Amino acid sequence: MSDHRKTKAQLIAELESLRQQLATRRDADVTASSFLAPSSPEEGPHPLASVSLDVPEHHGTEVWLQNLIETTQDAVVSIDRHGRITIFNSAAERIFGYRRAEIQGQPLQRLMPEPYASEHDRYVQRYEQTHEARAIGMIRTVSGKRKNGEVFPIELSVTEVRVEDHVHYAAFIRDISERVQLQDRLLERERLAMVGTTAAKLVHEIGNPLNSMSIALQLLQRRLGPSVGDEPLRSSFQSLTGQMTRLANLLQEFRALSRRQTPNLQLMDLRTVVDDVLATEAPIHVERKIVVERQLAADLPLIHGDRDKLQQVLLNLCKNAVEAMPGGGTLTVRVRNSGNQVFLEVTDTGVGIPYGVNILEPFVTTKAEGTGLGLPIVRQIVSAHGGTLDYTSSPGQGTTFIVTLPQGQTDTSTQ
Ligand SMILES: Nc1ncnc2c1ncn2[C@@H]1O[C@H](COP(=O)(O)OP(=O)(O)O)[C@@H](O)[C@H]1O
Ligand SMILES: [Mg+2]
Structure with a gap:
């Protein structure tokens, strides 16, 4: 009998531990019981145990919902009534750069840049008093803040969930920075295309009369003969010629920007372009007291380039x-x-270059x-070569422009 009691005590302890483990699952009803029952007349009473686990129907749904939140591509963030973060799914970790463990319990404002962060408390207060829903139930485009401080565009929709008298807020957040960048690029391209069409028209409308004016001016000079050398006639002519040359240059730049840049690519050595340009400009460099340094790597690969356009x-x-x-x-070309x-x-x-000026925009000068067209033309030509244009500058000290071009592929199959 004592053997049986011992076994029974053990059994009860085991059952109790199991019950406790199961009881942590708040949604499951656990009942455990043990009793003595005769298993066979010879052996006498024998301990028997039963554990019943009553899992309500909705439990499966809840697990499913949790999985859904965890695997969705949108960030799901929810806060408690003090505005502190409770749910922070994997997508939120990826988008905002915080680990769940470090952000849970933190104020929601951590994920918002100013002025949203300061406005948020006032907004929630006002919402709870007036129920004027500016954010709830609609998709808004606002800004989020990543752990590294980067502010980025998001699409935000907020829902209100009532659980037993408590109001919880959950936000679904989509990182739309890539989409916004793409839109910006498309808009920029569209704008450049429009500039191009306008430029082509302008070039035509202004170019022809300008040409006639230039011819008329030459005729006039010729008719007036030697008296053109007299002041103030001479300086008037000089100024007229200067202004007309400027207009002609502007038109030429316009024309360059409006034309589609399909470069005529050939395998070439970029160093010859440097030699040609520096030789052409040498007189100006001497006149302007500019020291020129050439730094050309000796073992440079060829590139696929259009010589005229790269010049x-x-x-x-x-x-x-x-x-x-x-x-x-000092001008250094490397x-x-x-x-x-x-x-x-x-x-x-x-x-x-002064801070805050986007010098790569057309007409920024x-x-x-x-004219503000030089750099846009440069950028257009460089990107038609599959390259990029960057610069670094310190006001008062100098600037470096960097053109990056892909190395040419030499056709080895014919060798
Ligand atoms: N090397 C440079 N150093 C300082 N500023 C520069 C330099 N290159 C370009 N910029 C700035 O960029 C502007 C645009 O240049 P650009 O497109 O060539 O037009 P433009 O020379 O007709 O002004 C210039 O007006 C100037 O403010
Ligand atoms: Mg220029």
Whole structure:
């Protein structure tokens, strides 16, 4: 009998532990019981045990919902009534850069940039008083803040969930930064296409009369003969010619920007472009007291390039560099390669580029006589070569423009 009691005590302890484990599942009803029952007349009473686990129907649904929240591509974030984060799914971890463990219990404002962060408390208070739902139930495009501080566009929809008298808020958040970037790029392309069409019309409308004016001016000069040398007639002619040349240059740049840049690509050595441009510009460099340094890597691979267009690229960059050094300075043109890329770098010791000016935009210029079309043309040509244009600049110290071009593929099959 004592044997049986011992076994029974053990059994009860085991059952109790099992019951406790199961009881942590709040949704399941657990009953455990043990009793003595005769199993056979010879052996006498024998301990028997039963455990019943009553899992309600909705439990399966809840697990399913949890999986759904966990695997969805949208960030799901929910807060308690103090505005502290409770649910933070995997997508939220990926999008915001926080681990669940570090952000749970933190105020929701961690995920918001200003001014949303400061407005949020007031907003929730007002909502609870007035139920004026500005955010609830609709999709809004606002900004989020990642752990690294980056502010990015999000689509946000907030829902209100009532669980036993408590109101919970859950937000579904979609990172739309890629989509916004794509839209921006498309808009930019559309805008450039429009500039192109307008430019083509303008070139035609202005080019023809300008041509006639230029011819008329030459005729006039010829008719007036030697008296053109007299002041003030001479300076009037000079100014007229200067202004007309400027207009003609502007038109030429317009024309370059409006034409589709389909470069005529050939295997070529970028160093010859540097030599040609620096030779052409040498007289200006001497006149403007500019020291020129050439740094051309010896073992440079060839590239697929359009010689004329790349000359225009380097010429525009060198002209800008010279114009940034009104009192003279050093112009360094460097060609080097790394990996499968060739870099053409133009550095000056000039005034630098002011902060906050997007100089790659068409018509952005800081020069009295500038067109703001030089760099857009450069960028257009470079991207038609499959390359990129970047720059670094320190105001008052100088600027470097970097053209990155893909290295040419030499056809080895014919060798
Ligand atoms: N090397 C440079 N140093 C300083 N500023 C520059 C340099 N290159 C370009 N910029 C700035 O970018 C603007 C746009 O250049 P660009 O498109 O060539 O037009 P533009 O030369 O007619 O002004 C310039 O007006 C100038 O403010
Ligand atoms: Mg320029």
